Amino acid sequence: GEDVEQSLFLSVREGDSSVINCTYTDSSSTYLYWYKQEPGAGLQLLTYIFSNMDMKQDQRLTVLLNKKDKHLSLRIADTQTGDSAIYFCAESRGWGGATNKLIFGTGTLLAVQP
Amino acid sequence: DSGVTQTPKHLITATGQRVTLRCSPRSGDLSVYWYQQSLDQGLQFLIQYYNGEERAKGNILERFSAQQFPDLHSELNLSSLELGDSALYFCASFHPNYGYTFGSGTRLTVV
Numbered sequence: 301g302e303d304v305e306q307s308l309f310l311s312v313r314e315g316d317s318s319v320i321n322c323t324y325t326d327s328s329s330t331y332l333y334w335y336k337q338e339p340g341a342g343l344q345l346l347t348y349i350f351s352n353m354d355m356k357q358d359q360r361l362t363v364l365l366n367k368k369d370k371h372l373s374l375r376i377a378d379t380q381t382g383d384s385a386i387y388f389c390a391e392s393r394g395w396g397g398a399t400n401k402l403i404f405g406t407g408t409l410l411a412v413q414p
Numbered sequence: 415d416s417g418v419t420q421t422p423k424h425l426i427t428a429t430g431q432r433v434t435l436r437c438s439p440r441s442g443d444l445s446v447y448w449y450q451q452s453l454d455q456g457l458q459f460l461i462q463y464y465n466g467e468e469r470a471k472g473n474i475l476e477r478f479s480a481q482q483f484p485d486l487h488s489e490l491n492l493s494s495l496e497l498g499d500s501a502l503y504f505c506a507s508f509h510p511n512y513g514y515t516f517g518s519g520t521r522l523t524v525v
Contacts, residue, residue, distance in 0.1 A: 343504065396445060
């Protein structure tokens with residue numbers, strides 16, 4: 301089955317690194333994503349990783365994928381108060397097209413203390 | 415602005431009523447996905463359309479239905495509304511170059 305789990309809450313101090321973790325069960329997952337949701341807003345794609353990669357870096361964001369353990373993490377370097385939001389991990393079996401849908405995790409609320 | 419437009423932004427209605435939520439995908443995107451976000455269920459996939467045809471169904475209640483029109487906009491119809499249908503409803507569209515893009519959602523409150 302398809303199941304994506306995340307811890308519910310993470311609190312960090314401004315300037316520290318944040319690490320948000322996610323586990324998934326679907327061994328057919330091909331793409332894994334991180335979305336950000338700010339209060340009252342929609343879902344903003346932060347980054348995604350293809351399953352044949354184990355790391356992807358994009359400015360302050362680093363994604364690590366352990367396919368054997370089905371574990372995904374998002375590291376935010378130099379966390380700022382503007383990073384406070386809910387972060388969703390998601391997976392899909394393919395890249396869009398006719399039948400691929402996103403399956404989301406429960407979301408992690410990141411609170412950044414000044 | 416993500417390019418995916420959802421209307422209305424907010425909707426308050428009474429139990430037993432019927433509402434229609436509208437989504438216009440990014441220009442050129444053929445796929446539209448509908449999601450429901452509630453406190454107890456999280457983000458749940460409801461239904462997907464591709465170029466006018468239903469392609470996948472998730473946890474969508476029989477009281478809910480959707481369609482995609484020739485101009486590719488989509489409507490989600492929710493009928494016989496219950497208090498538990500109160501949620502944020504998102505639509506997303508897909509483009510091979512940009513991936514999945516979400517609208518800002520419609521917040522439905524059933525009273």
